[in-house]
Amino acid sequence: MLSVKKILNNNVVIAEHPDYQEVVLIGKGLGFGKEPGQEIAGDKAEKFFVLKNEDEQQQYMNLLEYVDEEFIGVMNEFIEKLEARFKTKLHEHIHVGLTDHLYFAAKRIRQGQGIKNPFLHETELAYPMEYAAAMELTEWLNEKLDIRIPDGEIGFITLHIHSALTNRNLAEINHHTQLVSELILIIEDYLKIKISRKDMNYLRLxxxxxxxxxxxxxETYVENQDSLKKVLQVEYPVCYNLSWKLIKIMQQRLQVSIPDAEAVYLTLHLQRLDSAQPNT
Incomplete structure (x- = not known):
């Protein structure tokens, strides 16, 4: 038996759990007639998940005011499938962030509104396991919601999954993905090339x-490479100078210092990419 802490609605309750402190219980009529402090049978819940953070709890309560319970149930099942696939518990914020995102995405899709994602390919390359999971499980979601979720949306789902796996801020992950996309455009302009997005060297870069x-x-820095740095400055001056241009942009955007060794490894990637181009 668990004890009720908050009633979110007739079917959703926050309860005190002996092992997980606070959990969200979901089950038809589970909260009906209950009061805080009363005991509640956890085995009557159809689903339960941990939601410790008070801000997350409040956001989840707000979510229940405009998201119907059927959609909530589908999303909880979707998240369970993700956890089974990765064999780990996802960070609790996915219950709010991904549910909210997909609820409004589904509304836009039903209204015939397009969803554009200019960073889709970079997202797929950066987070291949998360992207594969998003793509596979979106097929299941399409059947449940009776819609066709476009590829661009799969990229956004991928970022939510990565955020929940790593407990990194979603806005930060978005910022990094956009930064990488911008750096690629600078590379193409500087080297006067058009990089094939299917090129293995592009994937590596x-x-x-x-x-x-x-x-x-x-602050996980790579080993210093002073001797290699001197060779690259002489052998590949264009790519070396470009690497430092990119490093300075990264420093400015991220507001952190970046060691010289990163410019060395970046130069090697740029040289490999440039030398593979047919027009160079």
Whole structure:
């Protein structure tokens, strides 16, 4: 038996749990006639998940005011499938963030409004496992909601999944994805090339840029490469200068210092990419 802490509606209750502190219980009529402090049988709940943060609880309460319970149920099942696929508990904020996002996305789709995602390909390359999960499970979601979720939306779902797996802020992840896309355009302009988005070297470059951003954000610095740096300055001056141009943009946007070693590794990626172009 658990004890009721808050009644969100007749079917959703926040309860005190001996192992997880506070949990959200979902079940038909579960909260009807209940009062805070009363005991409630956890085995009567159809679903339950942990929602410890008070802000998340309040946002979930706000969500229940405009999202119908059938959609809430579908989303909880969707999140359970994600957790089973990755064999881990996702951060609690996905229950609010992804539910809210997909609720309004579904409304736009039914109204015939298009959804554009200019960073779709970069998202797929940066987070391939999350993208594969989003793409596969969206097929299940299409059947449940009787809609056709477009590819652009799969990219946004991918970011929500990555955010919940890593407990990174979604706005930060979006910012990094946009930054990488901008850096790619600068590379194309500087080297006067058009990079094929199917090129393996492009895939490596995108992933390298994302990993570089994550390293400087977490202060996980790569080993210094002074001897290689001197060689690259002489052998590949164009790519070396471009790498520093990109590093300075990253420093400005991220507001962090980036070590010289990152410019060395970035130069190698740029040179490999440039030398593979047919027009160079």
């Amino acid at each position: 995108v992933r390298h840029l994302h990993h570089a951003i994550e390293r400087v954000q977490t």
